[in-house]
Amino acid sequence: xxxxxxxxxxxxxxxxxxxxxxxxxxxxxxxxxxxxxxxxxxxxxxxxxxxxxxxxxxxxxxxxxxxxxxxxxxxxxxxxxxxxxxxxx
Amino acid sequence: xxxxxxxxxxxxxxxxxxxxxxxxxxxxxxxxxxxxxxxxxxxxxxxxxxxxxxxxxxxxxxxxxxxxxxxxxxxxxxxxxxxxxxxxxxxxxxxxxxxxxxxxxxxxxxxxxxxxxxxxxxxxxxxxxxxx
Numbered sequence: 757x758x759x760x761x762x763x764x765x766x767x768x769x770x771x772x773x774x775x776x777x778x779x780x781x782x783x784x785x786x787x788x789x790x791x792x793x794x795x796x797x798x799x800x801x802x803x804x805x806x807x808x809x810x811x812x813x814x815x816x817x818x819x820x821x822x823x824x825x826x827x828x829x830x831x832x833x834x835x836x837x838x839x840x841x842x843x844x845x
Numbered sequence: 846x847x848x849x850x851x852x853x854x855x856x857x858x859x860x861x862x863x864x865x866x867x868x869x870x871x872x873x874x875x876x877x878x879x880x881x882x883x884x885x886x887x888x889x890x891x892x893x894x895x896x897x898x899x900x901x902x903x904x905x906x907x908x909x910x911x912x913x914x915x916x917x918x919x920x921x922x923x924x925x926x927x928x929x930x931x932x933x934x935x936x937x938x939x940x941x942x943x944x945x946x947x948x949x950x951x952x953x954x955x956x957x958x959x960x961x962x963x964x965x966x967x968x969x970x971x972x973x974x975x976x977x
Contacts, residue, residue: 785904799896803886806913807938814910814940822898835880835907 846925
């Protein structure tokens with residue numbers, strides 16, 4: 757789905773979405789297609805689902821977004837370790 | 846201030862001030878390898894900092910995976926006697942394999958001129974006098 761299609765289908769909701777077709781242009785992440793993984797009444801519920809999905813699949817491109825957001829403007833930053841915190845157990 | 850060594854990493858306590866409330870976060874990783882300061886979405890919600898529909902959303906990508914966060918400006922953030930006013934922080938799920946309340950990143954550490962004394966496991970903003 758495009759962001760406009762998501763907004764029409766899930767109005768005024770917090771959503772956990774996954775970018776399935778996306779590209780980086782400069783410092784912007786351009787998301788062409790996404791799927792909705794869950795809808796929630798509040799943002800914390802969506803973040804809870806984010807954590808569950810992310811913990812098993814850390815490379816999936818997930819976002820918690822509200823469908824009132826007019827444009828899907830996402831910035832991108834590269835960090836060498838990207839919070840891949842290395843822990844001595 | 847004293848740093849705590851846990852899981853082989855350095856942790857400290859940070860106090861974050863929202864519009865009217867503050868919260869003390871006891872498990873915050875001191876990390877010169879993180880550009881930004883990141884705080885737990887659940888913990889900052891306790892002082893009313895929640896994602897809003899128009900917040901800036903950022904994706905951070907690297908060898909550890911992909912993570913998304915939203916940005917908030919906190920009134921003040923302090924660690925011991927070091928403090929920064931109106932710092933833009935990132936807020937996210939903090940899914941790093943160990944429980945933590947946040948990451949004190951290089952943005953804060955540079956702003957206060959933090960000096961890390963790894964021998965004593967202390968952090969301060971002022972130069973330490975050299976031993977004779």
